[in-house]
Amino acid sequence: MTPSVVIEHALLLSLALFAIGVAGVFLRRNVITVFMCVELMLNAVNLSFVAFSRSLGTLDPQILVFFVMTVAAAEAAVGLAIILALQRHKDTLDVDAFSVLKW
Amino acid sequence: MTTPDAVLFYVFAAVTLASALVVVGQRNPMYSAFALIVTLCSLSAIFGLLGSPFIAVLQVIVYAGAIMVLFLFVLMLLNVKAEDAAEGSGSGILKGVGVALAAMLVVQVGIVLQHAGRGMAASGFDASARRVAHVLFSAPYVYVFEATSVLILTALVGAVALAKKEL
Amino acid sequence: MTALQQELVITVVKVLVLFNVLLGLFSLMTYVERRVLAFMQFRLGPNRTGPFGILQPVADGIKLFFKEEVAPAGANKWLFVAAPAVSIVTAFLSIAVVPYGGTVHLFGRDISLQIADLDVGVLFLFAISSLSVYGIVMAGWAANNKYTLMGGLRSSAQMFSYELALGMSWVGVIMLAQSFRVADIVESQAGGFWHWNFFRQVLGFLIYVVAATAEVNRTPFDLPEAETELVAGFHTEYSSMRFALLQMAEYVNMITASALGSNLFLGGWLSPLPQFIPDSPLWFVLKLFVCLFFFIWLRGTVPRIRYDQLMDFGWKVLVPLAALNALLTGAVVVFPR
Numbered sequence: 001m002t003p004s005v006v007i008e009h010a011l012l013l014s015l016a017l018f019a020i021g022v023a024g025v026f027l028r029r030n031v032i033t034v035f036m037c038v039e040l041m042l043n044a045v046n047l048s049f050v051a052f053s054r055s056l057g058t059l060d061p062q063i064l065v066f067f068v069m070t071v072a073a074a075e076a077a078v079g080l081a082i083i084l085a086l087q088r089h090k091d092t093l094d095v096d097a098f099s100v101l102k103w
Numbered sequence: 104m105t106t107p108d109a110v111l112f113y114v115f116a117a118v119t120l121a122s123a124l125v126v127v128g129q130r131n132p133m134y135s136a137f138a139l140i141v142t143l144c145s146l147s148a149i150f151g152l153l154g155s156p157f158i159a160v161l162q163v164i165v166y167a168g169a170i171m172v173l174f175l176f177v178l179m180l181l182n183v184k185a186e187d188a189a190e191g192s193g194s195g196i197l198k199g200v201g202v203a204l205a206a207m208l209v210v211q212v213g214i215v216l217q218h219a220g221r222g223m224a225a226s227g228f229d230a231s232a233r234r235v236a237h238v239l240f241s242a243p244y245v246y247v248f249e250a251t252s253v254l255i256l257t258a259l260v261g262a263v264a265l266a267k268k269e270l
Numbered sequence: 271m272t273a274l275q276q277e278l279v280i281t282v283v284k285v286l287v288l289f290n291v292l293l294g295l296f297s298l299m300t301y302v303e304r305r306v307l308a309f310m311q312f313r314l315g316p317n318r319t320g321p322f323g324i325l326q327p328v329a330d331g332i333k334l335f336f337k338e339e340v341a342p343a344g345a346n347k348w349l350f351v352a353a354p355a356v357s358i359v360t361a362f363l364s365i366a367v368v369p370y371g372g373t374v375h376l377f378g379r380d381i382s383l384q385i386a387d388l389d390v391g392v393l394f395l396f397a398i399s400s401l402s403v404y405g406i407v408m409a410g411w412a413a414n415n416k417y418t419l420m421g422g423l424r425s426s427a428q429m430f431s432y433e434l435a436l437g438m439s440w441v442g443v444i445m446l447a448q449s450f451r452v453a454d455i456v457e458s459q460a461g462g463f464w465h466w467n468f469f470r471q472v473l474g475f476l477i478y479v480v481a482a483t484a485e486v487n488r489t490p491f492d493l494p495e496a497e498t499e500l501v502a503g504f505h506t507e508y509s510s511m512r513f514a515l516l517q518m519a520e521y522v523n524m525i526t527a528s529a530l531g532s533n534l535f536l537g538g539w540l541s542p543l544p545q546f547i548p549d550s551p552l553w554f555v556l557k558l559f560v561c562l563f564f565f566i567w568l569r570g571t572v573p574r575i576r577y578d579q580l581m582d583f584g585w586k587v588l589v590p591l592a593a594l595n596a597l598l599t600g601a602v603v604v605f606p607r
Binding site: 004005006008009010011012013015016017019020021022023024026027028030032033035036037039040043046047050051053054057059060062063065066067069070071072073074075076077078080081082083084085087088093 | 106107108109112113116119120123124126127132135136139142143146149150152153154155157158161162165166169170173174177178180181183198201202205208209212213216217219228230234235238239244247251254255257258259261262263264265266268
């Protein structure tokens, strides 16, 4: 395949997505939205892995992407179960409400 | 750069950024979830453009097709309403500072990357499912593969245990 | 004209032809289903509009077109409009990787009778069927009605449970063909009907039939949208063209499931006796109609399954059986080496 996608731009996109995800984690108050921004960060990392795989010509980053996706799926399942349990306990999904362990 | 691949890449990159901003900015979590689905699908298209069809399809199957369905189910079960706009005081300035710092980071890294000049590997990059499977099922990745199956089983049991009403 | 422009023109022509064929087949199917079901139930079905009622789909289309578009008061406007769109787009996208013939030689070029010849063809189908759940989820949520919400949740849970069994039923077929390309899987069944995956993968075929019927929300798995349950389920609040789009999505999904079944398990365009009769896309059309008739036959014969029985069956019976099938096929493929 003739080179056509500029790798630097793909990496920049990955960084921009990561920055947006971090901003979301800090700025949003709903637990589920924070979780979605974490998934956005994971996807940004996946994109940079795939970009480097294309640039270096190896397949190891693709395997890593595979494992990141698998772990993200497991983490999403457990995380959402925790959120369900939290909601049942406190009847709210506000991040600031779960501050019992704060000093 | 006027090859169709490059044009499509910029189109999908714009879609990804726009929907990511909707994910973070939208008050209603249901709309955020759907915007995240759009982000994941356009990322899958970018993976395809970067020559990785297997990962592209896997992204849709696993992320956009399974994880996001889970998110939507939880959102619908908990009947989550839109967030109220009133946040803590002074957070407007902090938010502005945060966004400005993030923008500065992206610009600085962009400048560094411009001078790095990595470019693409030579032709012959073959990331088809067959070759990825070949690497995946040979040492040492096959052990990690088996370990992830145990991980998923653990997550399954854990999720059921956590979400049950009475243990 | 450069090679790229030629490719583009050929693809556009293929898309237009297939799109129109699908639309025609959809309207034909609405008529055929009502007639065949009627004959099975000892009555006549629509036979007034036009000779033998053949213009009934036209009448239905005109009626639906002129109905008023009603949306409930508290409905979520964007999602309410987007849901039928998502359903129909995913339904039509999945046809892109289903081949209906080998390669033909026209105008000095080899044209494969398939819109997109992907190396990961079967996985693409799996991905699109995963996305089709969202049309139903959106439809159920957007109408602001507890019945539609229940119908939408039930239907989407049913769809992604049976998706797992569906995907795993293909694993045996993929292992035998050593490829994800649908055309390769069809070619691996060459040599007469005893080589078809219907005989080599009996368990896989049975699982596919059950899982595909559940995926398409057809009887006996159509509890989420049946008229006697939950007031027509997730498409209660839809009228006029949006309802027509949802029905179109369901029928096109049924056509895709039949097309895929005839490609993966019944040999596609290959002839059952290749020494006597040559391969041709007409065989594919014949097998497609056999599968479609089977869906209608199933609807006329079998009662609806209750929702908890459905979920039990999907998770506790089909998924282990599909895993067993994959295991056995893998053992048979690997051990002779």
